[in-house]
Amino acid sequence: MQIEKKYIGIDCLYIKAFGRLDLDSAVEYGTTINNAIEDSVEYIKNLVLDFSEITFISSFGLKVILELYKQMSERGSMKLTNVSEQIRNSFKIVGFDKFLIFE
């Protein structure tokens, strides 16, 4: 899975991934982001996940997003940007739309 990461400012991490967030890619996606947080010189407080190129999210993808949310809510915050209607619908089915921040 192709993943772009960018540090913005002192404490913000920006992640943009391409393709399906599913059985095959979810673990890689989660690991990449965790590493990026750990590897940062600064203490990452904010995480921005760009969903503009995500075409599909499965329950594995959802699980990763929940993990990331739990982690980030201890540090600061997490938001999702450019979420397509279809993917937002998937979040809704499992009730994640109640706490996730979409922009």
Add this chain to the structure above:
Amino acid sequence: MFRTIKSKITVISILMLTFSVFAFGFHTIFSRMKTKQLMVQNYRASINTYFEEISDSISRLEDNLKSLSLIGSLFYKTDRSYQLTNKAITKIFESYPETLGGGIWFIPYKLDKNKKYVCFYAYRDKNNKIIIDKNFASNKYDYPNKSWYKEIISQITPEYNVVWTKPYFENQGSYTMMITVGTGIYVDGELVGLATVDWEISSVIEKISKMKPLDKSFSMYKGGKKIKNSFALFGNKIQDYIIATTDPYLDKEKLVGHSLTKAPWYAENLFGITYITYHGKKYIPFVFENKNNGLVLIICVPKSEMFRSVDEFYSIMIIIMLLFVFITLAIVYYGINKYLINPIDKLMSIANKIGKGEDVQIKIEKPEEFAQLASTFDKMKEDIKNITKERQRIDSELSVARTIQSSSLPNVFPPFPDSDEFDIFASMKPAKEVGGDFYDFYFIDDDNFMFLIADVSGKGIPAALFMMTVKTLINNISQLGYSPKEMIEEINRKICKSNSQGLFITMFVGIVNAKTGKITYINCGHNKPLIKTENNDFKYLNIDSNIVLGAFDNAKYNVYEAQLNRGDIIFTYTDGITEALNKYGEFFGEDRLLESVNYLKEENINAIARKISSDILKFTDLVSQSDDLTMLIFKYNGPSQIETFKGLALQENYKNFYTWLHEICKKWNLDNNLANKLDMCCEEIYANITFYAYPEKQGDIEVNIEKKNKKIILQFKDNGIKYNPLEKPDPDLNLPPQERPLGGLGIFMVKEISDNIEYEYLAETNILTLKFNI
């Protein structure tokens, strides 16, 4: 304006009245003229009589004068007895009652050289008694110096002559207008004295001037009315002077005694009615002349006075006549209204009410003609009521017939909800009258589905009954296992047999094998259907048409075979569609139909039917539908589709699996939303099987996907450990995120997304079946 009887009769009566008014008016004018002439004549006659009386008394005056003169000469010649003479004078006066007074006057000193005044004078007192007055023979009166004396003596000639003095007022005793007539007393040719007679003239003139028309035929004149403002002129034509006048103007100018013929209004020889205008007023002069002594009497009567009563009478006559005209008109008008117009109006309003279906009492008693007409109306009303009742009965029966006819056609759509091989939709919008359109469809055996659309010639009950017969007949024959050609020819034969009315039917039939898509068309003189083959627009199906059904019992029919592919649509209709009329008398036509059917680029046949219906409605606007609008649309979907994925349940194979799934979604034209749902569920279950089904050894996974009856059916099979995922409890979605477990989401999602999920364990196989509505 003059179209109504009322106005016509009114105009005629006005014309008639106008004619009679004119006739009466002419008569009135003419008779008034005549009356006036008559009045003038009468007046003239009556004055003439009076004038003659005057003339008469004048000659008597002159006789009197002669007698006096004789007495005077006798006195002169004889013993000069005063006593005898006075007696003689009194005697003469008694026999001439007109004489007011008179006397004998001797020229001074003529009779006696010592006596200046010798005269005799007598007069009539108020009691008509003759009084001898001796006071005149004195220097107190001095008669030779009186105007009358001088006037007479200057004009007297030796021949016998009578001299009339000018009128003068005598103020001795009564103040009256007098005139004195005198003559000379000659003895042996020598004038010795004068004899005079006095005549009071004012009363005569006044009498004349106040005379009135005497025509007794005028009732208005009863009692009489004075004619005012007339005046009289009395004169002597021979000596040419005015004796007396009542003319106020002449009086004022003191013209009495002056020339008569030079008077401003002097007229003679006037006949008929001639008017003279004098001081701005019109007068009718009446002229009388005594040729013997030249006395002239002219009486001028103002025209307005003369005819006042006649004019008043005729004015009243005209007013009465006009009143009569108006009353007559009013009566005519009232009569027309009451006996002609009102009954007509009444009948009109009754007729209107009857037209609206109201039950009205028709009753007119008079006039007789209208009473008869009203009873005719009444009868007609009853007839109309009966006819209407009968008509309503027929209408309601026809409406029932129409309902029966419509409901005899299959009208529940979709008719085979479990069958996915084809879609069919049909509709018939009947015209007001029952018609002969129909459609039908059914399976004629396990695989073959027949649909047909037909139009029975004619309309109304016969067409409807025939249609029902034909429909049943076709249904029966089609089930008998004939080949399409045999079937249609058999149908034709049967129709011919049961067709006594010579009706015929156009019909288009399609027989489709639902499994293979093989179709047989038969067109029996029906409108060319439209067909849409994959990815193309609709086109008219060009197959040769056969003869209509019911024409010849030995007719041969050609059938055509073709292959339908998935998504092909056949649109059939009756001529009610193409021949729908708009207000300009144009047909909807085949071109508009083609345009309309292609407009939507739609594959949903219900939407196509709706579009065509609304286009026709828009086209015809408010023009009422003249024929049944019938259409039948058939879409071939082909038999149900099924695909299978089989492989080892390994994560490495997951990508192959979802690639396979994506290809199917694309092939079956599933929309993105459904594809996404399938994707999510497949991944979860695939992962479950991969991770948990085979903990010790590798095993297989089999996925079947089937499109059937508007549903996608996914079936997952594995031979791993028995596990029913549906028993897993659902996560609590309301927990705060920190407390939510990471697992258990997947199967919950699957349950949420799929429309139906079932699990079974059969022959050591876990079978999980998911269904999705398309």
